[in-house]
Amino acid sequence: MADAFVDLDRVTLRYGMGDTLALDETSIKIARGEFIAVVGPSGCGKSTLLKLVSGLVRPSSGNVLVDNKEVDGPLKIVGMAFQNPTLLPWRTTLKNILLPLEIVEPHRKNFRKNKDMYIQRAKDLLATVGLSGFEDKFPWQLSGGMQQRASLCRSLIHEPDLLMLDEPFGALDAFTREELWAILQELWTKRPFTVILVTHDLREAAYLADTIYVMSKRPGQVVEMRRNTLPRPRTLETTFTEEYTTLVHELREHISAVRAA
Amino acid sequence: MTPTFRKSVPWLTSIGLFVVWELGCLLLQVPEYILPRPSASIMAGWEFRDAIWMHAVQTLYTTVVGFGIAVVFGVLLGVFVGSSKAIYDALNPLLIGFNAVPKVAVVPVLVMWFGIGTVPAVLTAFLISFFPIVVNVATGLATLEPELRDVLRSLGAKRRDILFKVGFPRSLPFFFASLKVAITLAFVGSVMAETVASNAGVGYLMMSASSRFQMPLVFAGLLVIAAMGIIMYELFSVIERRSTQWAHRGQQGA
Numbered sequence: 254m255a256d257a258f259v260d261l262d263r264v265t266l267r268y269g270m271g272d273t274l275a276l277d278e279t280s281i282k283i284a285r286g287e288f289i290a291v292v293g294p295s296g297c298g299k300s301t302l303l304k305l306v307s308g309l310v311r312p313s314s315g316n317v318l319v320d321n322k323e324v325d326g327p328l329k330i331v332g333m334a335f336q337n338p339t340l341l342p343w344r345t346t347l348k349n350i351l352l353p354l355e356i357v358e359p360h361r362k363n364f365r366k367n368k369d370m371y372i373q374r375a376k377d378l379l380a381t382v383g384l385s386g387f388e389d390k391f392p393w394q395l396s397g398g399m400q401q402r403a404s405l406c407r408s409l410i411h412e413p414d415l416l417m418l419d420e421p422f423g424a425l426d427a428f429t430r431e432e433l434w435a436i437l438q439e440l441w442t443k444r445p446f447t448v449i450l451v452t453h454d455l456r457e458a459a460y461l462a463d464t465i466y467v468m469s470k471r472p473g474q475v476v477e478m479r480r481n482t483l484p485r486p487r488t489l490e491t492t493f494t495e496e497y498t499t500l501v502h503e504l505r506e507h508i509s510a511v512r513a514a
Numbered sequence: 515m516t517p518t519f520r521k522s523v524p525w526l527t528s529i530g531l532f533v534v535w536e537l538g539c540l541l542l543q544v545p546e547y548i549l550p551r552p553s554a555s556i557m558a559g560w561e562f563r564d565a566i567w568m569h570a571v572q573t574l575y576t577t578v579v580g581f582g583i584a585v586v587f588g589v590l591l592g593v594f595v596g597s598s599k600a601i602y603d604a605l606n607p608l609l610i611g612f613n614a615v616p617k618v619a620v621v622p623v624l625v626m627w628f629g630i631g632t633v634p635a636v637l638t639a640f641l642i643s644f645f646p647i648v649v650n651v652a653t654g655l656a657t658l659e660p661e662l663r664d665v666l667r668s669l670g671a672k673r674r675d676i677l678f679k680v681g682f683p684r685s686l687p688f689f690f691a692s693l694k695v696a697i698t699l700a701f702v703g704s705v706m707a708e709t710v711a712s713n714a715g716v717g718y719l720m721m722s723a724s725s726r727f728q729m730p731l732v733f734a735g736l737l738v739i740a741a742m743g744i745i746m747y748e749l750f751s752v753i754e755r756r757s758t759q760w761a762h763r764g765q766q767g768a
Contacts, residue, residue: 307664307668309667309668328668329669329670331669332668333664335664335665337659337661339659339662339665341662341680341684342760343686343758343760343761352679355679356669356671356675356679358670393760407665411669
């Protein structure tokens, strides 16, 4: 894959004085518009991977390339969402979602001038995730699932090329989680962007991703890469097919193996 | 508990304290020059109302001015200290050391520099009350969630953006909480300075009354200070609730 959009080439990261090896010679190539998932036992450096790609952390050795350029500082084409929705409690849902536009160029410059347009864009985005009518509610007036939807909107409002998701649905109940998988898939189908999803939910990885990477215990290394050929769009029905269950099962066996190692 | 009852509870406990105090003094026959009854203190307060008013206004003035300087200085220093871990580590021991020095020990120094009068009282009020403001503002800025910082940094936010978009709004509740503490401390500071080095203010009034063995008037002074403290504290509570409603939400939502 010569035209990789994100290219991690034998990346190693040591924390602190070099005692803690978080990632060891990890190589991952992601094509433009590809949806990848990284699964692995806790503490295997999955989140570190996201920080490396987004430029928040520099590798100790190896290269991180995004769009054929070496990452040497925080990237500006990135959207991020975490397990904790981290919405600002003093802003309404709408204003929370507008936050990236107040910071990212060129929107920042035009924010006042095009405010109505941006508000409309935010409202449309909220509508796609089923949050119409909640624009003026404060985050603490929303349920956990709704907050996570809003957080997803905030990560996408500036139309980033690269979306980083760090266990975004980890704290939600099973039904809400499945609902959000469908919403995320829909958003991604509408306007394809590259996604790196870090999760420990294998069913989630199998539902959403094109490619699934299994990582080993610390120090993290990719031990297995699986192409996921399940047809799109995937639905709740997909999760009951044999192909799906087999995939989840095989992933589970890999995880058991790396946990035992 | 009905709302009316809940509202009247603080009044009932205050009145209860005065009743116990009054009856205790009567039953145990405590002499007035040791502990005057509250009724005697209040009567003394009424009798000397003109003098008390004048001195109370002076105390309020020095307190509010000292507190005002503390707010400005405390916010600036708090922002400075809270803006970086390195500055926080560098200044923290100094601040703690400074706060540990009893301010009554500083008053003679201030008198040497500025003479007896309003200035040492204002400065003592300032010195004693800026510390909680600095600590709270710095804490509010320094305890930003790392995920939120990552979100903003990955958008290309500058230090200043993070400060204005998140840091300041986020530390507002900390700031207002510190104002309530600071204003009561400012009263302690100004009254303390007045008792040592002034010829005006409630502190001075109490000193001169005690030197004339007018214990009811001394206690009247104490009651006036307490009342002013409560009023200012409540005032800042109201401002706090109004301006940072989001931090005082009830149990609604999830």
